[in-house]
Amino acid sequence: MGTKSAVDLMESLSEVHFSGFHMDGLEQRKAGTEQPTTSATDMYKQPFVIGVAGGAASGKTSVCDMIVQQLHDQRVVLVNQDSFYHNLTEEELTRVQDYNFDHPEAFDTEQLLRVMDKLKHSQAVDIPKYDFKGYKNDVFPARRVNPADVIILEGILVFHDPRVRALMNMKIFVDTDADVRLARRIKRDTADNAREIGAVLDQYSKFVKPAFDDFILPTKKYADIIIPRGGDNHVAIDLIVQHIRTKLGQHDLCKIYPNLYVIQSTFQIRGMHTLIRDSQTTKHDFVFYSDRLIRLVVEHGLGHLPFTEKQVITPTGSVYSGVDFCKRLCGVSIIRSGESMENALRACCKGIKIGKILIHREGDNGQQLIYEKLPNDISDRHVLLLDPILGTGNSAVQAISLLLKKGVPESNIIFLNLVSAPQGVHVVCKRFPRIKILTSEIEIGLNEDFRVIPGMGEFGDRYFGTDNDDQQVVPPSQ
Incomplete structure (x- = not known):
């Protein structure tokens, strides 16, 4: 069974047309230069x-x-x-x-x-x-x-x-x-x-x-x-x-936590979400559309970093007043799903240092850190913490706590993920009110097994799984 394209999938719903598909900051609508x-x-x-x-x-x-x-x-x-x-x-x-x-x-x-x-x-x-x-x-x-x-x-x-x-x-x-x-x-x-x-x-x-x-x-x-x-x-x-109901749910959380940022949704983004959430999507398409969405999240995360004003001389001899990127920056991925976000970060930030944290899960609530490899000067850097799914928030709390012990100021941490459950948002934002969380969508919540719903399944397994591009993700048993 072939995977439908985002446009085909969305337009198949009662002929409703999703026009002007665009990605904030990366693509402009073909019809003009209308800004978000x-x-x-x-x-x-x-x-x-x-x-x-x-x-x-x-x-x-x-x-x-x-x-x-x-x-x-x-x-x-x-x-x-x-x-x-x-x-x-x-x-x-x-x-x-x-x-x-x-x-x-x-x-x-x-x-x-x-x-x-x-x-x-x-x-x-x-x-x-x-x-x-x-x-x-x-x-x-x-x-x-x-x-x-x-x-x-x-x-x-x-x-x-x-x-x-x-x-x-x-x-x-x-x-x-x-x-x-x-x-x-x-x-x-x-x-x-x-x-x-x-x-x-x-x-x-x-x-x-x-x-x-x-x-x-x-x-x-x-x-x-x-x-x-x-x-x-x-x-x-x-x-x-x-x-609209999805956006209103996000709206309420963002009113409670000013340090929570949700990327403005477009039907281009909704199309990507539809494909990577579909249990029938092939691994090849899952990785392709996940990478697109991750790149968006990373770009928006970089937009929250501090900058300095800078003037340059253009090839025409004119003066352009712009900004200089933040120099003291690193990424930290929570193994193993977080590693899926590293390529997008490297594509945006040439030569960036990336550390790793592995947290072994023991039960639904117990968390145990078993591995970390971080830049020696991480306390002097702004940190982009990478994990595509924010579920219960327990792994995030462990990772952030470690960064704080290493001397990273709480306000220097930006936590990037693709989807966030409200329960995880509450846990992280209450515990660390000065970090920033940036996500592309707020989920409905967690089920009795503490899995995010509607969710994407086991993101790491789907992203790093079989090398057979035609292999499909098996739907969960009823």
Whole structure:
């Protein structure tokens, strides 16, 4: 049985398209140079913001309502871009039939940014309720919105302004056929708004369709997820909600422990996780995708090291003000799984010294150190501690305690792993509040056998196992 590629595996789920696959800091989206939305350090101190864009009558509201319903146990607020239309002037009111409500300049984006800034900083806001008969936003009382865990920002042009896009942790584009959107619009405007069908069609051909082609459709390239058929695509929405719940679990831990850092997830990263967690993945593919993910973790870990400012002269004779890498650095791998992360560290840091710690497990809770080989001057270095799985935290505690005995300052240790169980995070962060833990995903927890779930199995066995590339990992017996 062949292993599916990450893209094939993800897109097989009810036709939901995971567009713009990228790795933070290593790859840019082919569609442009859009930078990662929210930084990994800031996103966990603030609400999780979801942007939902798409053409008029594409089903955005249905998608938002279904997400809100499934996240019923979370504090969720919905912010509509329609609330931020400009008030029409007296002159514009006299020729309202010629006013383009689908143009970016029809919205008060500055007010939207102010509202979102307050919500992201846990402040209550008053959101106007736009009167689509009088074309004013001060006719009805404003809607009071309190801070929440999740903010859904919905509108046809919420991806148009880069400042608004930068607020989002997840961007969803609802992609619905133009004929379906037009049919829905005719039904809505004639039945609900008592408009003549001729006026609806005239507005569509004059403003709605050109604006979709010029302003809305081009923003599709910024989406992390593209949902065909809108609210009818239940499987896609279930997948999105599952991902949001995963991120909210990480969010809560990072609020408790400011020294815990989780790499901002993309569906490129989720695709890698899907493959290396699959029990049917071949050893060759397991190693390949593990190495990619490990490289990401190492790069992010290096970003937490201190630096000094440095100026250089470029080949054009210009002065460039940059930074100089930390020189006093070493890696320490916890044998044997931690050794899988050494190549990525060597690839990033030429000539780096790497020490080793072997901890023999005796039972579920007992730990015994039986081997260590560390640089003689390790107390003068920053240390990247390597172990792909943080489970109970017992091995990590033993390794960190040894480093402290060798004179390494606690604040000089950065613990890198691929996945972390909440139990292990609690143990390590409470015991060593000044070290940093950097991981790519927080797990559900530990089972009765103290194994990480959903987990990756025995990482060292899968990574260093048979040399036969076609050998598959045997699924656990039921």
